[in-house]
Amino acid sequence: MAGEVVAESKLKAGFIANFLQFVRWPGNPARPTVVCGVGAERNGDALDHLQESIARDSLPRVKRIRSLHEISGCQAVFLEAGQVGLLPPLVEANAGRPVLIITDFEGGAPLGATLSFVATGGGRLGFDINHAAAQAAGLSINTRLLQLARRVY
Amino acid sequence: MIPLRRSLRCLGLVLASVAGSPWAESGRQGATPMLEDLLEMRVSSAARRLQTPAEAPSMVKVITAGEIHRLGWRTLGEALASLPGLHTSYDRSYTYLGVRGFGRPGDFTSRVLLLVDGQPINDGIYDQAPIGSEFPVDMSLVERIEFVPGAGSVMYGGNALLAVINVVTRSGAGLGKRLQVGVGQGGASSLGVSAGWRDDAGNDGLLAATRERSRGHDLYFESYQAAGANAWSRGLDHEANDRFFAQFRRGGFAASLILHDRTKGLPGGSFGIDLNTPGSRVRDRRMHAHASYDHQISTATGVHGQAYAMEVLYNGEWMYSAVSQPDGMVARGFGGEASVTTTALSGHTLLAGISLRRDTERRQFSASLNSNTPRSAIGIFVQDDIALVDRVILSAGLRYDEVRAGTNYQYLSPRLALIMQAGPNTVVKAISGTAFRPPNAYETDYAFTGTNIANPALRSERNRTDELGVVHEFGGDSSLSGSLYRTRIRDLISIERDPTTNLQQHHNVGRVDARGIELEASSRIGIVSVRGGLSWQRVRHEGGADVANTPAQLAKLVLDAPMPGGLRLGWESHYVGTRTTDSGLVGTTGVRIGGYGVSHATLTGNMGRDTEWQFRLHNVFDRAYGNVVGSEYNTNFPGVQQSPMTQMPQDRRRVSATLRWTF
Numbered sequence: 001m002a003g004e005v006v007a008e009s010k011l012k013a014g015f016i017a018n019f020l021q022f023v024r025w026p027g028n029p030a031r032p033t034v035v036c037g038v039g040a041e042r043n044g045d046a047l048d049h050l051q052e053s054i055a056r057d058s059l060p061r062v063k064r065i066r067s068l069h070e071i072s073g074c075q076a077v078f079l080e081a082g083q084v085g086l087l088p089p090l091v092e093a094n095a096g097r098p099v100l101i102i103t104d105f106e107g108g109a110p111l112g113a114t115l116s117f118v119a120t121g122g123g124r125l126g127f128d129i130n131h132a133a134a135q136a137a138g139l140s141i142n143t144r145l146l147q148l149a150r151r152v153y
Numbered sequence: 154m155i156p157l158r159r160s161l162r163c164l165g166l167v168l169a170s171v172a173g174s175p176w177a178e179s180g181r182q183g184a185t186p187m188l189e190d191l192l193e194m195r196v197s198s199a200a201r202r203l204q205t206p207a208e209a210p211s212m213v214k215v216i217t218a219g220e221i222h223r224l225g226w227r228t229l230g231e232a233l234a235s236l237p238g239l240h241t242s243y244d245r246s247y248t249y250l251g252v253r254g255f256g257r258p259g260d261f262t263s264r265v266l267l268l269v270d271g272q273p274i275n276d277g278i279y280d281q282a283p284i285g286s287e288f289p290v291d292m293s294l295v296e297r298i299e300f301v302p303g304a305g306s307v308m309y310g311g312n313a314l315l316a317v318i319n320v321v322t323r324s325g326a327g328l329g330k331r332l333q334v335g336v337g338q339g340g341a342s343s344l345g346v347s348a349g350w351r352d353d354a355g356n357d358g359l360l361a362a363t364r365e366r367s368r369g370h371d372l373y374f375e376s377y378q379a380a381g382a383n384a385w386s387r388g389l390d391h392e393a394n395d396r397f398f399a400q401f402r403r404g405g406f407a408a409s410l411i412l413h414d415r416t417k418g419l420p421g422g423s424f425g426i427d428l429n430t431p432g433s434r435v436r437d438r439r440m441h442a443h444a445s446y447d448h449q450i451s452t453a454t455g456v457h458g459q460a461y462a463m464e465v466l467y468n469g470e471w472m473y474s475a476v477s478q479p480d481g482m483v484a485r486g487f488g489g490e491a492s493v494t495t496t497a498l499s500g501h502t503l504l505a506g507i508s509l510r511r512d513t514e515r516r517q518f519s520a521s522l523n524s525n526t527p528r529s530a531i532g533i534f535v536q537d538d539i540a541l542v543d544r545v546i547l548s549a550g551l552r553y554d555e556v557r558a559g560t561n562y563q564y565l566s567p568r569l570a571l572i573m574q575a576g577p578n579t580v581v582k583a584i585s586g587t588a589f590r591p592p593n594a595y596e597t598d599y600a601f602t603g604t605n606i607a608n609p610a611l612r613s614e615r616n617r618t619d620e621l622g623v624v625h626e627f628g629g630d631s632s633l634s635g636s637l638y639r640t641r642i643r644d645l646i647s648i649e650r651d652p653t654t655n656l657q658q659h660h661n662v663g664r665v666d667a668r669g670i671e672l673e674a675s676s677r678i679g680i681v682s683v684r685g686g687l688s689w690q691r692v693r694h695e696g697g698a699d700v701a702n703t704p705a706q707l708a709k710l711v712l713d714a715p716m717p718g719g720l721r722l723g724w725e726s727h728y729v730g731t732r733t734t735d736s737g738l739v740g741t742t743g744v745r746i747g748g749y750g751v752s753h754a755t756l757t758g759n760m761g762r763d764t765e766w767q768f769r770l771h772n773v774f775d776r777a778y779g780n781v782v783g784s785e786y787n788t789n790f791p792g793v794q795q796s797p798m799t800q801m802p803q804d805r806r807r808v809s810a811t812l813r814w815t816f
């Protein structure tokens with residue numbers, strides 16, 4: 001039976017909240033404290049929902065940034081679909097640093113993002129993982145997440 | 154994992170819907186139920202369609218692995234028959250798919266392109282899309298089925314005349330080691346073993362083998378009924394299937410090998426064979442090898458390449474006057490495709506590619522035939538999805554094909570589609586496209602002394618389809634989609650039986666015009682998921698005759714209900730409306746026969762953590778009904794048949810059960 005129908009932004013927020021739980025950062029604490037979103041601010045987007053979800057929790061703070069200059073202090077970065085062009089400089093600038101990069105567009109993972117959303121048909125969402133990039137960044141990805149990915153690079 | 158649950162609980166509407174959903178309580182226990190649930194959810198189509206234009210220029214339907222499992226579907230055809238506008242016909246040798254009412258009996262579903270993970274499965278001689286038990290991949294290995302109706306030649310060339318079916322196989326991750334045994338009425342037994350794994354480096358593998366045997370059922374054929382005549386067919390409905398599947402994936406690379414060996418007894422007296430003489434059977438062996446690679450060059454541009462090889466061997470034993478007449482084919486070929494997709498140009502998603510196929514051997518042989526006509530085909534295609542204004546996409550595609558098989562054919566297949574987001578939850582699509590199909594080697598070359606004669610002068614079929622579709626999402630989990638279409642096929646190729654000589658030959662029979670309306674609704678009522686489809690269709694020949702085997706209406710109902718005690722009930726009901734039998738001539742309307750309704754139920758449960766059982770009741774209400782067969786069942790040779798045989802009786806109520814252990 002076809003699954004439930006939900007707004008895309010809410011579904012993505014749910015995924016991101018999961019991702020943050022299944023990745024361990026080096027050092028102590030092994031959880032991120034600041035998650036940054038790069039993109040145009042729109043009411044009701046994935047970051048809004050992520051913010052809502054963690055506002056009442058002890059999870060990281062969500063911070064919206066406009067450009068890569070504001071990136072210092074971000075342990076996880078979510079690149080919106082419109083920010084495709086920022087991926088190469090983001091990957092380059094953070095080489096070897098423990099920054100989790102999630103892209104809202106397919107093809108991010110093979111180009112160095114840690115995780116990228118993909119459409120898996122019939123309106124469903126999945127994700128690809130670049131495990132090699134995660135390891136190079138010192139991020140440890142839970143096997144469970146690796147098992148559920150569509151592809152692992 | 155308490156923090157995970159807590160964080161998700163606060164996720165607003167997503168989580169509210171998860172918490173109240175049967176997905177959350179579907180028996181998955183342990184660390185991470187939520188992520189698995191998220192993977193099952195669907196994005197409301199309005200937003201999605203505009204983001205994935207590759208799906209856009211058609212009214213695509215998707216069937217998922219979960220649905221296949223819970224409804225107990227053992228063949229591709231059973232799954233497809235749940236979609237609006239589709240119906241299957243089984244003549245106890247093969248199963249044929251009717252698309253939007255167009256289902257010529259005995260056409261081997263040659264007007265539908267069947268892909269497994271993108272590789273074509275249709276052989277080079279019959280162009281057969283094997284959708285019944287002749288489908289070479291076990292259904293438990295299917296991740297999802299994508300059904301793309303309409304003229305698909307713009308992307309896929311020949312065969313994609315009425316629809317494209319892409320079967321996506323599952324990855325090895327999460328499969329574990331499995332053993333499955335099954336038994337059923339009619340002497341049915343099955344044994345399956347599979348193993349899947351994925352390591353942390355991303356190497357993903359899957360190996361599976363299944364063996365199925367069935368004695369089948371004794372059948373009584375009224376067409377052979379006469380004083381003193383034996384109208385029973387006993388012990389001839391047997392079937393054997395052996396399947397093997399191996400797959401490896403890593404990152405953008407994937408490779409697979411499919412093997413299938415199927416033998417089916419022929420109980421029905423097609424082509425004038427003896428009705429109740431053991432020995433008549435068909436055997437089909439398939440090998441499909443495939444490799445594909447996806448590579449992302451930049452954030453805007455990706456390339457895709459694939460190569461495949463196939464071998465399809467058919468051997469038939471046909472009993473005439475108790476003497477076996479062998480009949481067979483060897484179809485060998487290989488092919489490949491390369492394409493590039495780029496969004497480098499703002500407002501455009503551009504796809505361009507080239508596809509090649511070479512059928513190196515297309516040999517057909519029998520006592521009266523030995524022909525071999527290799528075929529080669531090349532196609533180049535381009536499609537641009539242009540964001541015209543906000544919320545409106547124009548999808549324009551064009552493909553050029555050249556096919557050489559003794560005769561040279563050239564085709565140009567355009568498609569235009571306008572996709573509009575008409576409201577926050579509504580998408581409207583207007584689609585117009587053309588498609589083609591060159592005559593296949595069976596149609597041009599096949600001959601069998603006494604029954605069939607060749608026709609090398611056949612022309613290609615061409616099709617134009619215009620469609621208007623709407624998808625609307627209601628709040629919650631409900632959606633409604635509708636489609637209004639018209640398909641016109643020129644130079645339709647059909648086997649016809651000459652009334653005086655009784656010989657069969659493929660002819661271009663002129664134009665046919667198919668029109669119809671399809672509606673589909675899906676919703677969740679309490680904890681029960683419901684999907685229903687209704688369609689009305691009419692297919693007429695240019696002279697006004699109704700084309701055989703076109704049901705006036707089709708109705709579908711599919712339910713998936715969690716039950717107390719962790720059980721799960723899958724229920725489906727199908728209604729196939731009145732349709733006409735095959736008169737042997739396309740221009741002559743056959744006899745109109747009444748509709749039928751049939752229901753199947755599947756109950757799934759667990760015994761302990763690693764053992765799952767499934768109990769299936771096929772044809773719950775024990776309805777007697779038949780499927781329309783082609784004129785090959787209508788051959789009065791050598792005079793035993795008393796009246797035209799136009800329908801093949803289908804299975805009555807059957808019970809089957811399977812047990813599955815996961816290690």
